[in-house]
Amino acid sequence: MTEANVTAAKSEAGAVPENWKPHIVALVCNWCSYAGADMAGTTRREYPANVRMMRFPCTGRMSPLMILRAFEQGADGVLVSGCHPGDCHYVQGNLVARRRFTIFRSLMDFIGVDLKRLHFAWVSAAEGHKWAKVVSEVTTSVQEAGPLPSFEHPEGWGGIDLPEMTGSGPQELDEQRLDAIRANLRKAASEVLTTERAGVVIGYGSGSLPDQTHPVLITKTAECEKLEWGQGCRNNLGAYVGSALEKHERVAVVAKTCDLGAISGLIREGQLRRDQLLVIGVQCPGVRDGSGLATKCLSCSGDPHPICDLVVTVEGVQESCEDPSAAALDTPDARDEQIAYLESLPHEERWQYWQRQFGRCLRCYACRAACPLCYCSTCITDKHRPQWVPTSIDHPGNSTWNIIRAVHLAGRCTGCDECARVCPADIRLDLINRKLSLEVERQYGKIGLDPEEKSALVDFRMEDSEEFIL
Amino acid sequence: MSRVGVFVCHCGENIARNVKVQEVVESSRDIPGTVVTADYPYLCSAPGQQMVIDAIEEHDLDRVVVAACSPQLHEPTFRAAAAQAGLNPHLCEMANIREHCSWVHRDAEQASAKAYQTVVAAVERVKRSRPLDPIEVPVTKRALVIGAGVAGIRSALDMANAGHSVVLVERQPSIGGNMSRLSETFPTLDCSQCILTPLMVQVSRHPNIELLTYSEIEEVSGYVGNFKVRIRRKPSFVVAEDCTACGDCAEVCPQPSGNEFDMALSSRKAIYIPFPQAVPSVYTLDPDRCLNSKLDSPTGFRVLACVKCDEVCKPQCIDFDMQPEFIEREVGVIVAATGFDMKLGQQAAECGYGKHVDVMDGLEFERMLSASGPTEGEVRRPSDGKTPKDVVFIQCVGSRNPEHGVSYCSRICCMYTAKHALLLRHKVPESRAYIFYMDIRAGGKGYEEFVHRAMEEERVMYIRGRPSQIIEEEGKLKVLGVDTLSGRTVEIDADMVVLAAAMEPADHGEIAGKLRIAADTDGFFKEAHPKLRPVETLTAGIFLAGTAQAPKDIPDTVSQASAAASKGMEMLSKDFLERDPSTAHVDESACAGCFECLAVCPYGAIERKQLLDAQGEVFREVAAPNPAMCEGCGLCTVTCRGGYIDLEGYTDEQVFAQLGALGALREVIER
């Protein structure tokens, strides 16, 4: 987008009325900030009247959905305020919340929300003066940001040409070597079944079109010949383990390197038990997405990961029992350049880019169905009392849905890219997911493959960074 | 449809000056669900409350909004009024239009608009409020006291004397804590042992006290009224019931060791009693010093390297195969009284502590002054046993020094240093005592007088400032410094230096973690409120006593111990406790069992509940917050992605409605 376009986009939103006053909603905790605001009253410290207060027991009760809802309802700015670290009435509520806010804020920034509208503060019960000061500063800041831009989605498909994604991808495997892998895989599967290490093997079977596969559940050794392997093996089969476990005590699952994170996440979150699972990792040639290699494959070696129970390569089948805590996901990703590019743009442009993207959403929830970690029995979007996420295919519900999905996967998404692959509207869900993974990793360390580890967003450290908090 | 009454208070002029009360009252009439609106000069007055009560009855109201001051001030008042009219108190909501509005916004237009919007949000919220009843929790009528220093002893005795049973757990072989080490106590100079020993004996004889010494807390689960505690009793290798404390064993034991009780200024044997008045009066075998080391690793048949004690023990109470014993107790309340340690950090090292034997800390000097101590109360230089003439005392070693020590004041050092100097002068009349100090903080009954006594009667030299250097020179310790009052440099050839080192909490997070209570940045247990709830913690049913909470002297320790005991007894005297019903609830049919909520709950309030199918088999595990433990923070609600947890009193629906009301009113501002 050129400079002129940006100005045009700005004026599109309409000129700011002369006497325009921002409307700010403040979510405050009962014990510190609410009492701090009381103290401002008791000591008669005047501050702008734009702010509307909502009392919560703790910052830990404030969900990103509530902040989004405030914006949806017409707030131009939101202020979130709680006790200083160490002062929380509930010991650690604000520390867990601080992580949530950090990640949510970086997402809001990424999709182009002007951070002048979203503020976080620690105000203690004694800090009446600070409360007055914070409200004044926030009001000025939101005043500068102007009225909340409309959630109306600008017309048009893409809007921004992002840098091309490059990477060497996994080691190339010719047909002959693929045949060898297939043979080894079938051998391994049939051995698993005969030795009763598992009652069923979930793998890929050939589909109706060349280069297409679909998941198959194999229970008889004779059927092992059906197992396919190649660039068409796209699905993350981890998502099928749960239902297979209803019939079988132990399930073997064929997994690409990129599927393992989800499997380990499901174990971590109590959806699978490691002892019910036999993971067959197979040397991967990368998967095809349209005409070329899928993005996620560009920076992947394709080597089966050490958390697998069995490892199938061109050479043969091995038992593997390495320590999962040693394993972590690869950091570099072909998408990182695109993310950096988007981040280099002014936030108005990012806002337009993402509103265009979200505007296309059909609310088909294919992304949710494909995501191995979206296992909730009823998704928050289907919740009616209250209906946090408007269901119509319209603004601002689309934005809320896409944001909430991303927030729910932050610190958990393992980059299998299934959501983006299945999205019929080609929304770059992968970019958002990756952005949040990067942010979580930057702030709280790598998202490991060890199912015993606590996930980053239910954890906290006293010394977590908080440079954005007033 | 709800029937809401909106009552707006003028608070005299306090609200009415800046908020157009009439306008707010009139506009509120149109809020859907509102059936009556009224205003009053002082709603909190008796007639004001009566007006609300009458209106509830007359108009058959099922919800009430009071727009007045902060709910922190009068929510209980108006909720009680609502209850008087037969309404569930949780159906009464306040809109804060004073502290958050009239007092902080001068522009009447803006203040009125904000007041109105605040009322609308409160109405929308209260319409979705549910009647809530307090949660009743049964109480186990027994108390646990952790730590048997003077604080723990006092708490235990108070509760036991009132007829409650008490389990008193002490990790050392004897009770008494640091006070049993002291010589004489300021400001009255009565002998510490003489006033403490009778209490220790009372504890050991009390029919309501179960004393578990040489024991540590393994695990604490449960919640107020219903804690379950697992205690590990370390093996003492001496059958306590049979030991007559004759001491024959120690006589023959060949293995010496420093006696911790005397701050290692004296020695004991591997089998020992820490001090003659120890309670219980039994010997303990130290497995780290005994020649049969690693005693507590049972390897079955073993050849013992030494059995001398066993041979001489007439009642035959040595048992080399004794194993740790695990004791489980159910208790209703817990008092944490784990006390303090001396913190000898960088600043103490700079003063030569650890390098020169003649530099000692306050507790070591206490032992030296004590008639039952290693020198039987005589002041002697540790290096050569000679009587010292010039003794330098240094206050604030490590305290009030955020860079190299701790930032807080240890509170007792000014006083005990004065006491030390005074006792030195009593014991060695020809001696000279010098005290380097920063300020003298003698805020206690008789304390100021005590310091003056040291200064005037005993002519102790007070020098304001910190010594800059201590050098060992010809068997003396040359202390260099500046008297910051006169600006003159000071040089003292001291025979001994005594450091008033900082006090630090004895617990380093271990007990705090097991009890799930907070500690402040310095590690002292954190009270629920520094002024109004100084002995309570934020975890219901757990109380604090003594120096584990903050540095303090014996009178303060004992007062706090009695306060903690009375708080505990307040609970123990009831059959049921009432708890705030604002707790988390899980939709079991939807819960996916990820247990991330369990991972974030600060109180361990979330339990795993097994759902059984018709055949009685477990088919799913779901989260189940225990209402008796949940404190209502709401952390879990946000953690649950599907939104299956809700928090009573702050439900999603209430929040949603409020947000709607606050947003939709944008027009009001622009009107």
Ligand SMILES: Cc1cc2nc3c(=O)[nH]c(=O)nc-3n(C[C@H](O)[C@H](O)[C@H](O)COP(=O)(O)OP(=O)(O)OC[C@H]3O[C@@H](n4cnc5c(N)ncnc54)[C@H](O)[C@@H]3O)c2cc1C
């Ligand atoms: C040098 C010096 C001189 C002093 N002189 C005076 C004076 O003259 N007058 C005066 O009023 N005050 C004086 N004080 C202060 C006085 O010593 C304290 O106020 C008092 O001893 C505090 O008692 P307490 O019970 O809180 O702690 P403590 O005496 O430390 O008792 C704590 C007890 O808990 C036990 N414990 C710790 N952790 C655990 C655990 N995890 N499990 C089980 N048990 C545990 C410990 O073993 C100990 O027995 C002096 C202090 C010092 C350092």
Ligand code: SF4
């Ligand atoms: S798959 Fe794409 S279009 Fe469908 S709901 Fe998800 S983001 Fe929207």
Ligand code: SF4
């Ligand atoms: S988007 Fe969130 S609530 Fe919905 S299924 Fe996924 S994780 Fe669950």
Ligand code: SF4
């Ligand atoms: S977070 Fe939600 S889904 Fe997970 S266990 Fe708790 S209540 Fe159940």
Ligand code: SF4
């Ligand atoms: S509301 Fe807080 S205390 Fe209660 S169960 Fe949830 S996390 Fe635990």
